[in-house]
Amino acid sequence: MNINNLINSNEAISCVPDNQVRKDGIVYMIYKVDNTNWFYIGSSFKSLAERVRAHRYHANESNSKFYNFVNQYGWHMFNAQVLEEVKFVTRGQLLKREGDYQLFYKPTLNSLIAGNYFDENGILLSEYEYRQRNKEHFTEYKKQYRKNNIDYITQQKHEYYESNKDYINQKCKEYHESHREEISMQSKIYRQEHKEEIKQHNHEYYLQNKNKLNQQNMNNYYQNIEQRKEQMNEYRDSQPTIYCACGGRYRKSKRSDHIKSKTHLEFISEVDKFTSKQSEVI
Ligand SMILES: [Zn+2]
Numbered sequence: 001m002n003i004n005n006l007i008n009s010n011e012a013i014s015c016v017p018d019n020q021v022r023k024d025g026i027v028y029m030i031y032k033v034d035n036t037n038w039f040y041i042g043s044s045f046k047s048l049a050e051r052v053r054a055h056r057y058h059a060n061e062s063n064s065k066f067y068n069f070v071n072q073y074g075w076h077m078f079n080a081q082v083l084e085e086v087k088f089v090t091r092g093q094l095l096k097r098e099g100d101y102q103l104f105y106k107p108t109l110n111s112l113i114a115g116n117y118f119d120e121n122g123i124l125l126s127e128y129e130y131r132q133r134n135k136e137h138f139t140e141y142k143k144q145y146r147k148n149n150i151d152y153i154t155q156q157k158h159e160y161y162e163s164n165k166d167y168i169n170q171k172c173k174e175y176h177e178s179h180r181e182e183i184s185m186q187s188k189i190y191r192q193e194h195k196e197e198i199k200q201h202n203h204e205y206y207l208q209n210k211n212k213l214n215q216q217n218m219n220n221y222y223q224n225i226e227q228r229k230e231q232m233n234e235y236r237d238s239q240p241t242i243y244c245a246c247g248g249r250y251r252k253s254k255r256s257d258h259i260k261s262k263t264h265l266e267f268i269s270e271v272d273k274f275t276s277k278q279s280e281v282i
Pocket residue numbers: 244245246247248258263264267
């Protein structure tokens with residue numbers, strides 16, 4: 001059967017996915033009227049008035065930089081204005097355009113750059129691509145986050161480590177064993193490139209921890225004393241025995257002691273007397 005007589009193009013809807021639907025949108029800004037250093041840039045498929053109404057509604061329940069700021073002063077301190085009407089674009093393309101404005105004007109009230117999830121054609125970026133393209137922004141964002149949450153982060157790390165200690169240690173060990181050469185090469189290069197810094201750092205560390213370090217060295221010294229005695233004995237026993245003409249014997253490493261010994265000195269003086277008598281006879 002033919003369906004042509006059923007088709008009514010006014011009632012039919014497009015089957016493309018929502019993110020590929022093209023509509024007319026706007027990029028807009030909202031700024032504080034008495035100090036325009038404070039501004040926000042957004043985009044919408046709605047009219048500006050509708051969008052502002054939605055913002056007013058969300059400001060009561062969402063905890064974002066923009067809303068917190070607005071709530072401090074009240075909406076009567078802010079104006080909104082369309083920056084650009086963007087015709088026949090997908091949601092991704094509109095967000096991308098918003099992101100262009102944000103990157104250029106660097107709005108003080110946006111916490112993230114919108115639209116950077118999409119490429120120039122409005123195609124969704126992979127997680128990796130997104131991070132690559134927004135590297136600079138992320139680094140700064142992370143730095144700020146770490147600065148503001150240092151105690152929390154440290155505590156989280158500590159708790160995680162404590163409850164996964166064995167697993168983490170095992171993983172580290174495995175990693176080190178399978179990357180041994182790589183690691184030692186890298187650390188060698190690092191040490192060479194940062195020679196002066198390391199020296200300086202070590203010196204500062206030493207000065208700050210002098211007493212502790214000295215105490216440690218002392219402890220090590222006494223702990224190792226038995227061990228070192230044993231090593232010395234082993235070394236001595238490994239030396240060959242020398243049988244001296246004086247009738248005595250000594251380990252090779254003890255020669256200097258032996259030639260100062262009573263037996264050896266007496267023998268030498270006997271020999272000297274004997275040789276001098278011989279030369280008198282001659
Ligand atoms: Zn001797």
